[in-house]
Amino acid sequence: METYGREYAVRIAGGSLAIPNNSQAWLEAVALRPDLVARYLDVQAERAARSMEGLAATGAKLIFEGSLFT
Numbered sequence: 392m393e394t395y396g397r398e399y400a401v402r403i404a405g406g407s408l409a410i411p412n413n414s415q416a417w418l419e420a421v422a423l424r425p426d427l428v429a430r431y432l433d434v435q436a437e438r439a440a441r442s443m444e445g446l447a448a449t450g451a452k453l454i455f456e457g458s459l460f461t
Contacts, residue, residue, distance in 0.1 A: 408432055408439065
């Protein structure tokens with residue numbers, strides 16, 4: 392950030408929320424136990440929110456995440 396952050400937009404990844412799409416157990420959980428899937432995503436959202444403070448402290452202005460499925 393110190394080297395390029397003042398001249399360029401530096402893209403930083405962080406804050407992913409996803410459920411595995413290559414696991415039969417997770418796909419079944421979406422249908423049969425949406426409460427567990429919701430808890431799993433809630434934990435990910437909390438971790439992402441907490442990591443934003445650290446990422447912002449680096450001077451990051453653009454924080455992206457591109458995972459729709461993992």
